[in-house]
Amino acid sequence: MNTAEKPAAALQALAQDFRDALRQSVYLVRRLDADGDLSAAQLSTLKMLLGDGVRVGEIARNLGVRVPSATEQIIKLERAGLARREPDPDDSRAVRVTLTDAGLAPVASANERRTTVMAGVLSSLSDEDRAALAAALPVIGRINATLLA
Amino acid sequence: MNTAEKPAAALQALAQDFRDALRQSVYLVRRLDADGDLSAAQLSTLKMLLGDGVRVGEIARNLGVRVPSATEQIIKLERAGLARREPDPDDSRAVRVTLTDAGLAPVASANERRTTVMAGVLSSLSDEDRAALAAALPVIGRINATLLA
DNA sequence: CCTATGTCAGCACGACTGATATTC
DNA sequence: CGAATATCAGTCGTGCTGACATAG
Numbered sequence: 451m452n453t454a455e456k457p458a459a460a461l462q463a464l465a466q467d468f469r470d471a472l473r474q475s476v477y478l479v480r481r482l483d484a485d486g487d488l489s490a491a492q493l494s495t496l497k498m499l500l501g502d503g504v505r506v507g508e509i510a511r512n513l514g515v516r517v518p519s520a521t522e523q524i525i526k527l528e529r530a531g532l533a534r535r536e537p538d539p540d541d542s543r544a545v546r547v548t549l550t551d552a553g554l555a556p557v558a559s560a561n562e563r564r565t566t567v568m569a570g571v572l573s574s575l576s577d578e579d580r581a582a583l584a585a586a587l588p589v590i591g592r593i594n595a596t597l598l599a
Numbered sequence: 600m601n602t603a604e605k606p607a608a609a610l611q612a613l614a615q616d617f618r619d620a621l622r623q624s625v626y627l628v629r630r631l632d633a634d635g636d637l638s639a640a641q642l643s644t645l646k647m648l649l650g651d652g653v654r655v656g657e658i659a660r661n662l663g664v665r666v667p668s669a670t671e672q673i674i675k676l677e678r679a680g681l682a683r684r685e686p687d688p689d690d691s692r693a694v695r696v697t698l699t700d701a702g703l704a705p706v707a708s709a710n711e712r713r714t715t716v717m718a719g720v721l722s723s724l725s726d727e728d729r730a731a732l733a734a735a736l737p738v739i740g741r742i743n744a745t746l747l748a
Numbered sequence: 749c750c751t752a753t754g755t756c757a758g759c760a761c762g763a764c765t766g767a768t769a770t771t772c
Numbered sequence: 773c774g775a776a777t778a779t780c781a782g783t784c785g786t787g788c789t790g791a792c793a794t795a796g
Contacts, residue, residue, distance in 0.1 A: 461718045461721055461722055461729075462714055462715070462718050464718075464721060464729060464732065464733055465714045465715070465717035465718035465720075465721055466714045466717075467733075467736050468717060468721070468732065468736060469631075469713060469714060469717055470740075471736050471739045471740060471743070472624050472627070472628050473628065473639070473643055474663070474739075474740070474743040475621050475624065475625075475739065475743060476624075476625055476628055476639075477662065477663030477664070477743075478621070478663070478742070478743050478746045479621050479622065479625055480663065480763085481663065481746055482618075482746075484764095489785075489786085490622070490625075491785085491786065491787095494622060505753085505754095506753075506754060506755095507752090507753065507754080513626065514623070514626030514627075514629070514630070515626070515786085515787065515788090516787080516788065516789085517753075517754065517755090518754085518755070518756080518787090518788075518789085519786070519787055519788075520754095521754065521755060521756090522755095522786075522787085523786085525755090541752095541753085541795080541796075542753095542794080542795055542796080543752065543753040543754070543794065543795045543796065544752090544753060544754080544795095545753080545754065545755095564618060565611055565614045565615045565618060566611070566614075568614035568615075568617060568618055569607075569610045569611050569613075569614035571614075571742055571745055571746060572610055572613055572614055572617070572742070573610055574745065575738065575741065575742070579738040579741065580610075580613060580738075582731075582734045582735045582738050583613065583617065583735050583738050583739070584613055584616075585731045585734070585735065586731045586732050586734065586735030586736075587616050587617060587620050589724065589728040589729075589731050589732050590620045590623075590624065590732070591620055591623070592724065592728065593627070593720055593721070593724070594620070594623040594624060594626075594627050596720055596723065597627045597630055597631075597720060629787085633788095638761075638762085640761085640762065640763095654777085654778095655777075655778060655779090656776090656777065656778080664762085664763065664764090665763075665764065665765085666777075666778065666779090667763090667764075667765085667778085667779070667780080668762070668763055668764075669778095670778065670779060670780090671762075671763085671779095672762085674779090687777095690771080690772075690776095690777085691770080691771055691772085691777095692770065692771045692772065692776065692777040692778070693771090693776090693777060693778080694777080694778065694779095
């Protein structure tokens with residue numbers, strides 16, 4: 451039962467199960483994001499701006515989308531008054547995107563509300579289940595990082 | 600550190616982390632599904648038809664979407680010759696959707712190819728990581744079931 | 749001159765709501 | 773007649789590619 455002996459079968463089975471779980475989770479995430487005033491893509495983008503200012507290309511990379519898609523979201527956020535675009539002082543080709551004061555509260559409340567809903571779901575699990583989930587999250591994070599490289 | 604003492608804080612933290620992992624995974628799934636000839640929604644639908652015949656409403660429920668959205672996918676699959684719609688003999692309001700012979704091979708190959716890609720990603724993990732992931736998948740399945748109820 | 753960064757234009761996909769048969 | 777099932781029509785959100793302007 452060491453690594454070299456069962457590459458194909460067990461690995462494929464795990465991959466299949468993981469794919470299935472993720473597929474279902476996509477719809478779960480959709481539900482979770484459906485009720486808010488901020489869309490999933492917008493909230494993700496805004497959360498990225500909490501620091502000092504982020505370039506469009508970096509936003510795109512972090513979101514896993516192309517630059518034009520990021521630009522589109524940013525423009526929407528700007529029109530909504532939640533984000534601001536400024537020229538980068540060091541590189542005039544670049545644009546630095548920052549969160550406006552008006553954007554702070556919405557991002558916090560939208561984030562909190564969704565997390566609370568999710569916490570409600572998790573509260574119905576057993577301690578064991580929650581422990582298993584917590585143990586797997588870093589692994590999933592590593593998988594995601596691999597694919598985004 | 601027992602359950603009763605830390606309902607809010609730890610639970611919210613776990614929920615937040617889980618949300619983040621899922622958000623990233625959405626983009627991961629997008630990449631995984633981007634290269635194939637069958638879209639993610641279409642493959643999911645087709646895999647559901649492997650049995651005897653499924654009603655449109657049931658497909659919609661399993662996919663976590665509304666009935667019109669399911670109808671749309673089914674019509675596309677029908678036009679592609681991969682699925683077939685027949686009246687339900689027991690209930691003339693209903694439509695039973697089945698996989699055609701021509702649909703068998705594409706669904707198998709598309710599924711296999713994506714699973715193989717995922718297996719490739721998982722192969723770079725440690726045995727421990729894979730074990731943690733495997734242990735969490737049933738939990739995630741339970742969470743998904745909860746939300747779809 | 750070539751590359752990097754960002755935006756614009758046009759397109760595709762997939763979900764949704766609301767309205768409409770048809771059948772139970 | 774009211775409820776259930778499915779479809780149709782129209783809209784919206786979000787991603788993509790290709791073309792472009794501007795700066796390094």
